[in-house]
Amino acid sequence: MQLKWLMKNENNKGQEQGGVIENDEKNYPPTGEWSEIKPEVSEKCIACGQCVKFCPEGAIRIEEVNGKNRAIVDLRYCKGCELCAETCPVQAIKMVKKDD
Numbered sequence: 001m002q003l004k005w006l007m008k009n010e011n012n013k014g015q016e017q018g019g020v021i022e023n024d025e026k027n028y029p030p031t032g033e034w035s036e037i038k039p040e041v042s043e044k045c046i047a048c049g050q051c052v053k054f055c056p057e058g059a060i061r062i063e064e065v066n067g068k069n070r071a072i073v074d075l076r077y078c079k080g081c082e083l084c085a086e087t088c089p090v091q092a093i094k095m096v097k098k099d100d
């Protein structure tokens with residue numbers, strides 16, 4: 001498995017902080033299908049990376065969406081543990097029931 005650094009600490013002149021195992025189906029098969037809830041990221045997301053740090057499945061990354069950085073959840077790997085929603089400092093993530 002490959003360890004991928006996901007965030008840069010701007011205060012430390014580009015030193016990387018935090019990291020998760022990068023999801024790759026050949027190394028880590030998707031397991032999120034059985035979950036009944038999923039995280040929904042709102043526009044309030046400030047891309048602080050707390051959710052990335054705490055996600056035990058490595059299912060969250062920060063990406064640019066419509067010119068703004070925000071958290072993106074890969075639902076193939078998300079198990080619905082709710083840690084992302086609990087650790088979000090601006091309550092930008094809420095857990096919702098998956099549509100069938």
